[in-house]
Every structure is written in structure tokens, then in C-alpha cells.
Amino acid sequence: MKYISTRGNAPVLNFEEAMLTGLARDGGLYVPETIPMMKHPDIVALAGLPYEEIALRVMQPFVGDSFSNEDLGDAIQTAYSGFGHAARAPLVQLGPNHHLLELFHGPTLAFKDFAMQLIGQLFQTALRRHNKQVTIVGATSGDTGSAAIEAFRGLEAANVFILFPDGRVSDVQRRQMTTPTESNVHAIAMEGTFDTCQAMLKDMFNDFDFRDGVRLAGVNSINWARVLAQVVYYFSAAVSLGAPHRKISFTVPTGNFGDIFAGYIAKRMGLPIDRLIVATNRNDILHRAISTGRYDTDKVYPTITPSMDIELSSNFERALFDAYNRNGDAVAQLMGEIKKGGFGISQGALEVLREHFDSGRSAEIETADTIKSIFEHTGEILCPHSAVGVKVAEENLGSSPMVTLATAHPAKFPDAVEVAIGQRPALPLCFADLFDKPERKIAMPNDLEQMKSLIRERIKL
């Protein structure tokens, strides 16, 4: 399998190279050259299999000969062995035709663990085999950073630097990043918002001397391997509910468009998905783009769903690439217009996007009301992000079963949950000492040169 850039102007890579590279050298994102199809009987055969086996069958065609089946299988087994639920991604019923896909049973209690635990293992296998070291830099609105630090801590092949917006992540998220003691992980508290962190990350990748000098690798959802790992649970959930014999719909709380894009890939592979619904919070650029055709940036408002407080949604570029018939020049031009405030999506491209995606938004008060009403009617305590999804899903219930992705455990966002239902959700027992451990973080201004020297000094180059 070959990977090409959404801006059409970067080297073509195999799976392993695309994973170790992250962002393409032309500023674009890697996507598979073709989407492998899964035949009807192959989907039928997934029903009842362990999650790990479904993962192997769904991902293998994208991995090609980059990893042997045995290495890939071993990485998958290790990745999910620390999850707190035997099903890995269990379904819970919320109402007659509405199901919640609980993606928060991993070691940092958010769906990011599904991808990050796996790529931690795959990086280690690949780097050991080539006897190489890399410097991983990631930007986070909270959950990516904790998942990355958890997945890479102690792995000798990688140093990890995570940039998070100071004061804009929850206490649990921050402590998951700042309390690990391994010397290869570094939590950096940045002045600014998530978009500041993400822009800094892109600047580091676009500085080729620095990028090559420290052997920079990225684990944000710009990394194709992360998107791929998330395709798996669309299959496991859909076959549990009767696919491929019937169509299933999904609603996905969305920030950087990575998780929902994984659903789109599942659909393109042949999984009978009826509707894919993008659920946004007040920072609703994606909802506006899909409903009006204008992708116009606005300021970022802090909300009770900080992992979705994003205005520049990086993976949307992958969807645009397909909507523009895989024309890299057209995508590069649109991305250039973002700096001037935004762009209009062409009529043809908008029709393609609307063929695959619907959208909705949840205002702060609606999110809180949803946590309350779901708790009262079902006993399930939702995290605010999952509640954004449930609220938008409820407006879109139809004839096909609806699955809403529950992206984090409620105990990761206890303040917002307490305001909504009057009680604090408990952390699972294994996190009991999180608030007793000492924290370790580095405060940094939004300054590229200072960031580069810090990284060089820490990896002793």
C-alpha cells in the first residue's frame, strides 16, 4: 500500500514511512493511494470475533508488507491488553434505537488510547528494527497528550514532547501528562490555545533543518496510523448491531475530524454506514462548513468540552482532498486561504461532502441538559464530549440504529458533570493516587526558537 499527500507534492511512502513521518513535507497529510474494499462475506465473518482479531483483519490491507502479520498481531495484542473491559469497545443501549459506543476503557480514559497504544507499539517495533531514535512532538487539547505520554513513556526509541494550552485542560488531563516520571516524556505548558500549540507543531515540521536534525515524528491525528486504528471500532460496533445485513449510523463528537474521518474510511471500505454525523460544540466551524459551504475561522471559545475547542480542524483536509477529486493543487490553495480567514467550498465538493456527512452542534446549556437527562433516564453518566454527540444524535434518530461515540470517561471532566447532575463521577480505582503524585511541567511562551532550543537541549543534541 502506498501513501500520497493531500497537497500532491511530497514523496510517496509506504505505511511504516508514513507513520514515522506524520506530516508530509509539502504541509499535507498522508492518505492511502486507494481504499481497500472489504467484501460482504469478510464483514459477515467479523461477527463475534475478539476486538484484536477484527483489528488485524481491518488494518492489514493498509499496512501491506510494512509489518508482518505476526508483528502487527503482537502489537495489537499488547496495545489493548491494558484496557479495563474485555470487549475493548463495548456498546450500551441508551434508548430504543440508540447505542453508546464506550471508547473510554483504555489507560487514559479517552478514545485516543485506541490509536496511541497501538502506534506506541508499532513505533517501537519499527525503530528497533532500524536501530533509530526519534523525537515525537505532539499538540494536545488534553487527551492526545495524556494518551501519547502513557503510550510512549519508557520506550527507549523515542523522546516525547507534548504541548498543551496552559490552564485550558482539565486537572485529570494535566496530571496524566505531568505525573509520569520517565525521563523520555516532557509535558510543555504553552501560553495560548490548542490552535497555538498546533500551529507551533506545524512550524517545527516545516523547519526542515530542525525536523531532520532531531528526527521529528508526529503522533497527532495528522498521523495516518492513528486514523487507521480508529477505523476498527466502526466495524466492531456495526457487526454487533447486525451489519452488513443492515445499515448503521454513527454520531461522532468532533474536533480535529480524525475520529469521524475513520468512520468515513470504514464506509469507503464497504461497511454499510447509513449516516455519519459530525457533532460540534460552540466552536462549530465544521457544522457551519457542511451546512453553509463556507469554512470561515472564528475565535476559539473555551467550553466544557475542551478536547473539541478547535477551529482549524486538520483532518478535514483529508475529506476535502477526496471531495475535490484528489486534486492536491486545489487543496493546497484552499489551505493557503485559511490564513486570510477562510474559504468557500465549491458546489461539487460540497455535494460530495454532504453525501457522506451530516452535522449538528450543541450549545453549552444543551450539553449539560443532555448529561442530566441521560443520567435520569438511563443511569449512564456521560462525559461532556459524549453528551455533545448524544444531543446531536437524538435530533437525527431515524430508521437505522444510531451509535454515538462516547469519547471519554466522565471522571476526566468531573467539574462539568457535577454541575449537570449534582454528583462527581468517580475515577476508576487504578487512578486513585493521581492527585497525590508530584507534577513536572515546563512553561513556554509561543516562541518557535525557544521551543527548538529546549528540545535540542533535552535530547542532548
Ligand SMILES: *Cc1c(COP(=O)(O)O)cnc(C)c1O
Ligand atoms: C480528541 C477528542 C475529541 C475529538 O476527536 P477528533 O478526532 O479530534 O475529532 C472528542 N472528544 C474527546 C474526549 C477527545 O479527547
